Amino acid sequence: MGINESAAVAAAYRLADRSTAVGLARSLRAETRELLVCGCRRPRRLVEAVIASGDRELQVALARNAGLCTPRQRLRLARLGVPDVGRALYAAERWSRTGCRDEIRAAVLAAADPADPAWRAPGGLVAMLLGETHPTELAAAIRAPFPDLALHALRHCGRDLPLPILLWAARTLHAHGGPERLTALAELVDEEGGLGHPGLAALLRRAVDAESGAGGGSVASLLAGDPSPTDWLLHAVRLHGGGEMTADVPPDWERVRSEHTRHPFTAGDLTHLNRWPGCPPDLAVEGLRRDPRTALVQGTGPLPLSALTGPAAEPARSYVPRALERGLREGWLSAERLFTEVAPAGDVIGCLPQGDELVGKAVRELTAPLGDAPAAWLALYRRINRFEGTATELVAAARADATGRRGPAPSWPRATGPAFPCREPEGARALFQRLFAYAEEDVQEALVPHLDLRAVQHLLVFGTPSPRLRERITAVHGRAAQVAHASRWDLPGEIVEELLDLDDPEVNEKLYLYGAIAREERERILAGRGRDGGSVPVTDGLLGALGWIDLRHHRTWVSAGLLSGDPRVLRVVLGRIRTHTEAGRLRVLIRLWERHGPEAVGSLMAEGEFPGRTGGARHPLPAATHKSVAKALAAPDGLALLRDRLAAEEDPVRVVALLRRTAAGPVAERVRHLAEEGTALPWPQLLEAHAADPLPVQLLRALAQQPDCPRPLLLAALGAGPVRRLDDAPWLVAAIEAGRLTPDDIFRHCGPAAEAVSLLAGVHSHWPTAEAASWGPLLREARALTRSHLGTSQEAWTRAARLLPAFPGTLPALLTAAAADSTPD
8 A cells, every 4th residue: 555545544534533433444444454554644543443443453453553552542452352462462562662561461461361262372472471581571471360371470570579569479370270370389489499589488388278278377368468669669670670660659768678688689770769769878879889880871869979989980980070960950969068079170160050059159159269369260270170189179279379479460371362163162161161150240350351262252152141241341352252252153143133233344254154144134244234324344254255155055145245236245256156047147237336336347347257267267247248238338327228128137027928938847946046136026927927828837836935926826836736745845835834825725726635635644744833723723624524525424435535546636526526426326
């Protein structure tokens, strides 16, 4: 079954009501089975219909793809008590990520009828599990209604079971197998060395004796005891690392200790247990000692500072800062202790989280001895990366270095200028910035004159300086700080706006090359216009960069200079990119004439060398343009002549005729070139032309790619011929997301019907904006329309689904045809 057929069946389920969907599962049985195993998105109603259908083959297919079901639906499948369904579901749960694997597997076995031989048939569930040995696969079988299977599961899982769970399983074994099976369990316990439960075998034999009247008590009293939440938690931790269970109440830690003494937990188990509040520190430390990397990287609970800095963590020392940062962020470590007890200082400072009030208070207390003395802070910077002592000792050493210092004002060691693009600080600079970020604002302001421009850049780009501090930085470092700030593509929008408002040539250059600014801003910058209307020259640096910008990725950065009217910019731009329309070329020259007069135009036309073009290459503007310009330069009203020539090129009748006669292949490129080079497409005339004589399909699709394409032409493009999801997605997705087309338009106008269904599935599955705004109302309308045509007739619904893949018309036409074909004569 192809994708169209799959989409057809999926659409039928999505549009049908519940009772009709159950009927479809029977009438479209083969198609439904294939839909269950295909890779497309399946509607939720499909799962409900298959479960309710009673069709065993479909239910088995669903069980094999249990990821389609919610946990509740999987439990419903499990409780059907069907051998083939149960086996498929049990096996499929191996890949479950929902955290209820054992619950569903246990439900499968609880619903099994031991009298049904299909459960024990070759290849059946019982035979499959008797061949398993891994506890994860057998854990749910400890209470199976098949005594031999339960014994097999207890052999491989019993050692990991707390005693109350094991006794609970023994009572179930007795219920299904009688005293003989309890005797067999006692022998198994002896064979397995007691399964870690001393006296268990003797207890089981006393229960057997009580059954026969040879001893006191009863089986129920001797094997009494219900598992506690802690028992189930410990079982889940041993079996799945705790991933299958979340405790609603804190564990009984004495019970945890007792179980650990009986059968020690693995290092990973101890790390998982440390997630719960109140975990005894000695258990957490034991997990760290036995597997330092797992405890430090995957652990989520607290660890004593003495363990993190002691020999237990030494084999994974590089991961300790990660645990320290987590401890500070979660509050189970204090920054004050780290500053006084942990070395080297750089490790501690490097793990300080940003924006934490308690950490900030501790940092300010730490650095208080430095005051606002630049010499002391710069001494700290010199030492910070290689200092072997604690952070408190580092501050003391820096203060001692600065005490009694004489001479000129201190300066930044090995001062460096800003980097473009700016990268996050590393080494000593990163550590210094963490401390500086938490310093009092008065201290920060005192240090500003002594920062080098690289530190200023890091502070502005990656820090969060207050407006007052930013004003101080600008007052001290001036324009250089502003230029350094304009150095990243991910600067906040308000910062970019502030920098653009400066109308500074060098700031504009850096934002052009390293910032995320709109095309309109790029055009303005290359045109030399300020935001306030004044003139802002294009720097030589930006002019040179236009010659090396990668056109494969940033062609628009260069083409933004076409209408700059700047002869220097045009010389570079025309040397690197080709103009495709005469109107675009004339517009370039008119703009140059308006700004710099006919002499500049004549000079450009006479230019023999353009950057990026080999010597001897032809002029980038063709002979026809040269001819038009020569006439203009010779005429007294040359600028008006060029404008008239441009108006003739952009005459709406001419543009419509040009587009009509362009071949199907290059028409999209021609429309794009016209729009990119400034020609406003004549939409009124195009609408009139289409009304008089429909435009070619490829032209309609090319026009639809323009963001200002009128809705009537979008609808015409939608209904002009087959719409292919992959080929037509660029314009169709854009129109849907902008609200210029709706999914309802696809439903009513798009053909063939199978493509419409495929596109609508795309709207529902992959276009979240359209889904949120339009899918709900469309789905309700589509259901109402479909049901009004097809009613509850299973024959009509089945015929519609089977007609869909090859039907040439729209979806409403398909529904009419399906209803008519199913109506008795």
